[in-house]
Amino acid sequence: MHELSIAMSLVERASEEAERRGGCRVEAVYLRLGPLSGVVEDALRFSWDLATEGTPAAGARLEIERVPLVVRCPRCAAERELPSVQLFRCPACGGPVDEVVSGRELELRALEISDPITHREEGSVAGEDRRGP
Amino acid sequence: MPARIVEVREGVLKKNDLLARELRARFGAAGVAVVNLVSSPGSGKTALLERTLSALSGRFRAGALVGDLATDNDARRLAATGAPVRQITTGTVCHLDAEMVGRALDGWDLAGLDLLFLENVGNLVCPSSYDLGESLRAVLFSVTEGEDKPLKYPTIYNSADLAVLTKVDLAEAVGFDRAAAREAVDRVRPGLEILETSARTGEGIDAWLDRLTGLLAGGRDEERPAAGRASA
Numbered sequence: 001m002h003e004l005s006i007a008m009s010l011v012e013r014a015s016e017e018a019e020r021r022g023g024c025r026v027e028a029v030y031l032r033l034g035p036l037s038g039v040v041e042d043a044l045r046f047s048w049d050l051a052t053e054g055t056p057a058a059g060a061r062l063e064i065e066r067v068p069l070v071v072r073c074p075r076c077a078a079e080r081e082l083p084s085v086q087l088f089r090c091p092a093c094g095g096p097v098d099e100v101v102s103g104r105e106l107e108l109r110a111l112e113i114s115d116p117i118t119h120r121e122e123g124s125v126a127g128e129d130r131r132g133p
Numbered sequence: 134m135p136a137r138i139v140e141v142r143e144g145v146l147k148k149n150d151l152l153a154r155e156l157r158a159r160f161g162a163a164g165v166a167v168v169n170l171v172s173s174p175g176s177g178k179t180a181l182l183e184r185t186l187s188a189l190s191g192r193f194r195a196g197a198l199v200g201d202l203a204t205d206n207d208a209r210r211l212a213a214t215g216a217p218v219r220q221i222t223t224g225t226v227c228h229l230d231a232e233m234v235g236r237a238l239d240g241w242d243l244a245g246l247d248l249l250f251l252e253n254v255g256n257l258v259c260p261s262s263y264d265l266g267e268s269l270r271a272v273l274f275s276v277t278e279g280e281d282k283p284l285k286y287p288t289i290y291n292s293a294d295l296a297v298l299t300k301v302d303l304a305e306a307v308g309f310d311r312a313a314a315r316e317a318v319d320r321v322r323p324g325l326e327i328l329e330t331s332a333r334t335g336e337g338i339d340a341w342l343d344r345l346t347g348l349l350a351g352g353r354d355e356e357r358p359a360a361g362r363a364s365a
Binding site for chain 2: 010017027097098113
């Protein structure tokens with residue numbers, strides 16, 4: 001499945017970046033996604049758990065910002081949001097448009113990373129009393 | 134320790150985009166024009182390429198990389214034209230990416246080629262996101278696929294530089310409405326050039342060859358990807 005491989009690339013990059021920044025776990029991944037990115041949000045979400053399993057991003061939230069499809073209309077000399085990828089016509093003047101200003105995004109915008117928290121043992125457990133760093 | 138937010142602001146396919154940029158530079162330096170052919174399975178990519186390689190033989194030096202999940206049938210068929218051809222078997226991957234193309238070109242003297250064709254895996258969805266460093270991306274669809282094909286796959290048409298209608302010799306037999314097909318292309322990608330071809334009868338092949346050889350006469354911009362290719 002295509003979205004699974006995208007999800008895996010996302011997880012790989014997130015894990016790499018988290019490690020580089022001295023963090024350990026990825027709590028959330030912020031993605032900007034446009035309708036011309038070739039990636040469907042639902043399919044990506046569906047693949048997410050599988051892609052994050054066993055990685056530093058296991059359990060991470062996938063926060064998706066939907067980027068609108070915006071084109072530049074040369075006749076109106078203005079940017080217009082298109083309601084559909086199937087009709088590249090200016091919603092104001094009806095003429096054809098082909099200059100895409102936004103909508104192709106498949107961007108890892110940000111990560112929420114944290115360090116592991118060590119817990120104090122509860123109850124009567126024989127042995128060590130662990131403390132955090 | 135509380136969670137902290139770090140900005141990354143990077144394309145998810147950045148790795149592929151970077152490799153594609155390197156490929157593009159490499160192709161440019163070697164003076165080879167590269168054409169990425171995308172379509173559904175069965176649209177006639179291999180047949181068109183077979184006809185093309187035969188027609189170019191003796192006039193221009195052309196080669197091909199063929200991507201399929203399995204078998205090297207297409208590569209062998211194309212190699213029979215005498216052109217240098219290599220097969221990329223992707224296993225389960227549904228598209229070619231820049232890394233696969235780079236690896237497949239290992240040991241290949243690109244300076245010895247004028248044109249390199251990349252026959253992508255038959256798939257109208259996934260290939261749209263993967264820049265392969267090509268000079269031209271041609272999306273093929275056949276008269277047996279329905280006039281509204283472009284409306285069903287707007288993303289790939291949006292990323293293409295040229296649409297090629299194939300198997301036009303069958304148009305009448307299947308009642309294909311060419312005007313409706315052109316209109317559908319125009320709705321998702323106004324101004325996209327459309328060529329009508331039949332690999333079997335030869336219809337439209339000269340115009341297709343002209344378009345290809347036109348790439349060699351400096352008819353392409355090597356500095357940036359063709360329209361539709363994003364680098365987020």
